[in-house]
Amino acid sequence: MSDLNVTVIAGGLSPEREVSLRSGSRVADALRRAGVEVELRDVGKDLLPALAQDSPGVVFPVLHGIAGEDGTIKEVLELAGVPYVGARPHACRTAFDKTTAKAILDQSGLKTPESVTLPKQAFHDLGAAALTARVVERLGAELFVKPRACGSAFGVSRVESAGDLPQALMACFAYHDEALIERRVTGTEIAVGVADLGDGPRALPVVEIDAGTGLYDYTARYTPGAVEFHCPARLPAEVAKEAARVAVAAHQALGLLDLSRTDAIVTEAGEVFVLETNVAPGMTETSTYPMALEEAGLDFGVFCRDLAALAAHRHGLSV
Amino acid sequence: MQSDEPSRRGADPWLGHYAERAAGMVASEVRALFAVASRPEIVSLAGGMPNVSALPMDAVAGLMADLVTERGPVALQYGSAQGDPSLRETICTVMAEEGIDAHPDDVVVTVGSQQALDLVARVFLDPGDTVVTEGPTYVTALGTFAAYQARAVHVDMDERGVLPEALAETFARLERAGRPAKLFYTVPTFQNPAGVTLAAERRLRVLEVCRRAKVLVLEDNPYGLLHLEGEPMRALRADAPADVVYLGSFSKTLAPGLRVGWALAPSAVRDKLVLAAESAMLSHSAFAQLAVDRYLRTQPWQEQLKAFREMYRERRDAMLDSLEQHMPAGVSWTRPGGGFFVWVTLPEGLDSKAMLPRAVQSRVAYVPGTGFYADGAGRRAMRLSYCYPPPERIRDGVRTLADVIGTELELWETFGATAHPHSGGPQTPGPDHS
Numbered sequence: 161m162s163d164l165n166v167t168v169i170a171g172g173l174s175p176e177r178e179v180s181l182r183s184g185s186r187v188a189d190a191l192r193r194a195g196v197e198v199e200l201r202d203v204g205k206d207l208l209p210a211l212a213q214d215s216p217g218v219v220f221p222v223l224h225g226i227a228g229e230d231g232t233i234k235e236v237l238e239l240a241g242v243p244y245v246g247a248r249p250h251a252c253r254t255a256f257d258k259t260t261a262k263a264i265l266d267q268s269g270l271k272t273p274e275s276v277t278l279p280k281q282a283f284h285d286l287g288a289a290a291l292t293a294r295v296v297e298r299l300g301a302e303l304f305v306k307p308r309a310c311g312s313a314f315g316v317s318r319v320e321s322a323g324d325l326p327q328a329l330m331a332c333f334a335y336h337d338e339a340l341i342e343r344r345v346t347g348t349e350i351a352v353g354v355a356d357l358g359d360g361p362r363a364l365p366v367v368e369i370d371a372g373t374g375l376y377d378y379t380a381r382y383t384p385g386a387v388e389f390h391c392p393a394r395l396p397a398e399v400a401k402e403a404a405r406v407a408v409a410a411h412q413a414l415g416l417l418d419l420s421r422t423d424a425i426v427t428e429a430g431e432v433f434v435l436e437t438n439v440a441p442g443m444t445e446t447s448t449y450p451m452a453l454e455e456a457g458l459d460f461g462v463f464c465r466d467l468a469a470l471a472a473h474r475h476g477l478s479v
Numbered sequence: 480m481q482s483d484e485p486s487r488r489g490a491d492p493w494l495g496h497y498a499e500r501a502a503g504m505v506a507s508e509v510r511a512l513f514a515v516a517s518r519p520e521i522v523s524l525a526g527g528m529p530n531v532s533a534l535p536m537d538a539v540a541g542l543m544a545d546l547v548t549e550r551g552p553v554a555l556q557y558g559s560a561q562g563d564p565s566l567r568e569t570i571c572t573v574m575a576e577e578g579i580d581a582h583p584d585d586v587v588v589t590v591g592s593q594q595a596l597d598l599v600a601r602v603f604l605d606p607g608d609t610v611v612t613e614g615p616t617y618v619t620a621l622g623t624f625a626a627y628q629a630r631a632v633h634v635d636m637d638e639r640g641v642l643p644e645a646l647a648e649t650f651a652r653l654e655r656a657g658r659p660a661k662l663f664y665t666v667p668t669f670q671n672p673a674g675v676t677l678a679a680e681r682r683l684r685v686l687e688v689c690r691r692a693k694v695l696v697l698e699d700n701p702y703g704l705l706h707l708e709g710e711p712m713r714a715l716r717a718d719a720p721a722d723v724v725y726l727g728s729f730s731k732t733l734a735p736g737l738r739v740g741w742a743l744a745p746s747a748v749r750d751k752l753v754l755a756a757e758s759a760m761l762s763h764s765a766f767a768q769l770a771v772d773r774y775l776r777t778q779p780w781q782e783q784l785k786a787f788r789e790m791y792r793e794r795r796d797a798m799l800d801s802l803e804q805h806m807p808a809g810v811s812w813t814r815p816g817g818g819f820f821v822w823v824t825l826p827e828g829l830d831s832k833a834m835l836p837r838a839v840q841s842r843v844a845y846v847p848g849t850g851f852y853a854d855g856a857g858r859r860a861m862r863l864s865y866c867y868p869p870p871e872r873i874r875d876g877v878r879t880l881a882d883v884i885g886t887e888l889e890l891w892e893t894f895g896a897t898a899h900p901h902s903g904g905p906q907t908p909g910p911d912h913s
């Protein structure tokens with residue numbers, strides 16, 4: 161394996177830059193400890209020349225948010241003709257667009273919270289009061305408002321009553337021109353990692369996220385100790401199994417490769433509602449994916465190295 | 480919070496150990512956005528970084544080399560907690576520019592004026608004590624007061640600085656409430672963040688109000704010599720040596736990387752500050768102190784300051800001109816006579832923090848106003864700085880920002896009638912934006 165070298169790309173210009181830098185340096189570090197030669201790079205004018213020159217080996221993109229998870233970086237890597245870890249451009253684009261992803265999951269028989277997607281312009285043209293009233297009529301007033309495509313809970317608001325909705329929409333529209341308004345499903349919040357080391361996608365142990373009475377928002381996500389994680393989740397065995405099945409099914413339905421993380425809510429009745437599936441799961445100290453790997457008894461560095469080797473193999477390289 | 484549940488993961492095992500004062504030290508969305516703002520693709524009107532590349536680097540390199548060659552054993556050794564005596568003399572000549580007549584014995588050299596602020600808070604503030612400050616005020620001072628678990632109470636300003644009557648009323652109100660103010664923290668000249676200067680005719684009145692209320696004045700003055708018109712303002716300390724602790728800094732007039740600032744205090748206070756400095760850092764970097772001293776004694780620093788002022792004047796003018804040219808109706812801003820900052824107030828209904836993601840996506844950054852208040856005020860305000868980007872970039876940035884505000888105004892038109900302001904405490908930006 162010693163002749164495998166990997167370029168980790170992290171940073172970028174999305175609001176998740178900081179998260180990405182933290183994930184990226186952790187992946188790079190783990191790879192080095194697994195004996196891989198690693199180059200860590202940001203997205204900028206020097207990236208393409210570097211990929212063209214330095215025989216970059218396999219690229220491991222650890223970019224979150226727009227341009228990171230929406231398929232752009234993958235499209236660029238395809239153009240550069242280098243092997244990379246993770247899903248192809250089209251699949252990334254689909255998964256990152258929550259509205260499209262929900263439709264695909266729905267067709268595959270998976271449950272997602274009932275929702276509507278509305279552009280900013282619609283509120284302007286039709287009148288915000290009339291339109292929000294209709295939304296509340298349909299979905300109730302206990303809602304989540306999310307940018308149609310964005311990560312790390314940026315621009316996400318929890319709506320408790322109809323009066324909160326306009327402000328939540330304004331906050332959302334600062335990140336994206338379309339809002340996904342979802343009926344709030346209450347239950348246990350979970351994250352299920354999926355890993356495919358060449359023998360088909362398999363679910364990692366389920367991580368339960370206990371944010372107490374708070375919201376699993378940006379602060380909660382990246383302040384150690386702000387939320388409690390349990391892995392394995394404190395769920396009945398058959399429910400955990402169902403969650404695992406759902407995560408693998410989502411990974412397949414969206415046509416993903418190598419790794420993904422599905423965030424979901426498990427209701428009291430044991431139903432699993434998918435919130436979203438991420439193609440570039442966070443890899444920071446407080447992220448759930450590395451936790452699940454650990455619980456599965458997998459070494460983080462070796463896992464990343466195996467994914468890189470797999471990507472090289474897909475590309476027809478032998479390492 | 481410790482638990483024996485085997486499944487518990489990723490939590491901080493020391494969670495139960497933190498001091499109460501660490502409660503506010505959490506990740507924030509605003510900090511995350513600033514991580515993007517530091518990229519060259521973004522016009523950052525957020526940071527307060529001086530443009531150090533305008534320094535004569537060859538001369539600085541030469542004097543540092545000479546310093547090591549000639550005085551290595553001193554420059555690389557421990558020094559005294561109070562600071563290098565020669566530098567303290569030099570500091571007195573710098574302060575003389577603002578009318579201050581000081582003795583080097585009363586100067587304590589610190590790691591930036593930020594540390595002087597910390598030391599003053601350390602020796603004066605108990606948990607629950609009250610500090611009165613301008614509203615808005617310097618964000619990291621609020622962080623310092625919070626770290627000592629003191630409460631900050633704001634007094635309003637107008638375009639000529641803090642209102643003496645409002646200050647007197649605030650002191651009286653706090654006294655009646657049984658929480659008398661201990662300190663009045665003020666940045667009277669070219670204030671960070673408002674760009675406002677306390678008018679000469681109000682200065683004696685402010686000192687009088689503080690003296691009557693027995694409130695110690697903490698005058699923080701890093702920008703005093705960066706006046707873009709006329710002569711430097713006379714410092715508050717110049718007229719009340721017994722009632723003012725004065726904080727100075729070479730961060731804006733020379734280079735923040737050297738981390739040399741100071742406190743000038745009445746002698747009894749100075750004694751405490753020296754002891755506090757000793758426990759905080761043993762001694763400051765002798766190398767940095769000697770380098771600053773040598774720079775001031777061998778280089779034409781007055782000329783250099785003049786060059787800085789010309790550069791910053793051009794940038795300020797670029798910012799004020801383009802604000803005038805591009806901002807939609809209903810937006811207002813201050814017109815600083817020096818320093819680095821312009822304070823912009825948005826039309827009713829807009830929220831500068833909620834708007835920041837849109838701005839960063841449009842590739843311009845600013846600091847939302849709420850960070851400069853301890854009480855959640857400042858939602859409609861933002862701080863713009865003109866110190867770092869060159870004039871053309873400033874113009875581009877302001878033009879982009881005007882578009883962003885325009886879009887936000889349209890949103891507000893759409894939702895305004897139905898929206899009510901959401902709550903949520905202030906989030907403080909990172910130190911690189913102080």
Ligand SMILES: Cc1ncc(COP(=O)(O)O)c(C=O)c1O
Nearest residue numbers: 591592593617671728730740913
């Ligand atoms: C008002 C004010 N006080 C203090 C400081 C800190 O300066 P120093 O670099 O000397 O610690 C700053 C820096 O931005 C400032 O604006």
